Amino acid sequence: MQQSPPPIQGPTTDSFWHSSPHALDNHRTSPDIPTEVDICVIGAGFAGASTVHHILDICNSQGQPRPRILILEARQACSGATGRNAIISAHTLEASQMSHYQRIITGGHIKPDPCHRPSSLAVINGIKVAAECAAFEAQNLSAVKKFVEDEGIDCEFTLTRAVDALMSDAVCDKVMASVDMLRRNNVPVISDVHFAKGSDAEVLSGVKGVKGCISYSAGHLFPYKLTLQLLSRAIDAGVNLQTHTPVLSVAEQADADGFITVTTSRGSVKARNVVYATNAYTSSLLPEFAGKIIPVRGMCSHISPTKKPAPHLPSTYIIRWSDTNYDYLIPRLDGSIILGGARSTFYQDLDSWYNNVDDGQLIEAGKSHFDGYMQRVFRGWEDSGAYTSKLWTGIMGYSSDLMPCIGAVPGKKQQFIVAGFTGHGMPQIFLAAKGIASMIIDNADFQSTGIPAVYQVTRSRLDSKQNSVIQSWETEHGSATAFSKL
Secondary structure (H helix, E strand, O other): OOOOOOOOOOOOOHHHHHHOOOOOOOOOOOOOOOOEEEEEOOOOHHHHHHHHHHHHHHHHHOOOOOEEEEEEOOOOOOOOHHHHHHEEEEOOOOHHOOOOOOEEOOOOOOOOOOOHHHHHHHHHOOOHHHHHHHHHHHHHHHHHHHHHHHHOOOOOOOEEEEEEEOOHHHHHHHHHHHHHHHHHHHOHHHHOEEEOOOOOOOOHHOOOOOOEEEEEEEOOOOOOHHHHHHHOOOHHHEEEEEEOOEEEOOOOOOOOOOEEEEEOOOOOEEEEEEEEEEHHHHHHHHHHHOEEEEEEEEEEEEEEEEOOOOOOOOOOEEEEOOOOEEEEEEEEOOEEEEHHHHHHHHHHOHHHHHHOOOOOOHHHHHHHOOOOOOHHHHHOOOOOOOOOEEEEEEEEEEEOOOOOOOEEOOOOEEEEEEEEOOOOOOOHHHHHHHHHHHHHHHOOOOHHHOOOOHHHHHHHHHOOOOOOHHHHHHHOOHHHHHHHHH
């Protein structure tokens, strides 16, 4: 498969999360990029900012001198998936497991998945792996909550319940079977899941015509605000941030002095360690990840009610009509709604989303999907006057086996990756980045980081011919034309 293009450099669609740009949005710590650093982090989103935070935290806790750190960002700070998280898509670990595994990128949604993902992992990888991955996501929610509260981070963090509204009997039956299987096997996180059917589900969810629902612990926040405050703290600690500085290439190996040359549009820098927090754009710099981390485009909206006060929604939501037709929703404190998805309108058109990095354009087929959505779907919203106030697109990094790619880059010493979160980064990134930081500063091996073993990027994963993203699409819309994108 062809390498992914780099981020587009022209205007992008207007993300709600960037409505009030931070002072660091276009920041350059120094007029020129430094010539030599200890650590170069490529990408100023949540993954890159979290990695730097944990590096500094480890050094401070151990009384070590702070390393010289450079963060390079191709566009504005937090302009990728974290600042645009707009995509909603579902793919399977194996095409035969489509009914089990749904994957969704949820804007600002820290939503550990206690049911759909663990049930699929249990079938394919075993109960132990399923429990390990589910626990890791729950630990991330707790870790972000603790960090935000301990440090007084103003990012609108809210601990709440997530509700998955199940709109068909078939979906309801499948979810109930997954919950039952996980309970029989004593997977700990399933104890947090509450299941309701029929009229009880409609009362719990507030969704019209719902057949059943599950609810469980989750959080939501303002991802741009969190990331920019992490970056601000890093800069205060001496980190150099250079926005609008696309990386063009990275040397495969270190030179005789132990430095890796990173070439940018504004010159080169030598780094002892390189971290790729590049998600969808990874293969533009690491060709071995072509077809392994794939750009996937999707849409999101901001819904504003004209009626004040707006009808109250106490939870975040996934609305599932079928295995391939669902949306996500996050209520905001001001009564407005972040609503993403529209997948049913464009999924059949592979070129509109697969290996597509154009976040400068809307997906035409999905533009009207969100109009009148709240009135159609939720009780009490019929007279709300809710309208679509913003529409935008965003680019996600889907891994071909739907597992994050974390750890040392195979065959490239002193180079590390934290990417490929397949629309599920918010409940995984913070502690994944902590693991990368310990590998760099403490020379820790992957097994000691606490990151699930199946997330480690390995040569066998890179050599695999598996492409679950395409396999899933072919199951529903497959044809020979699919391979024009490969």
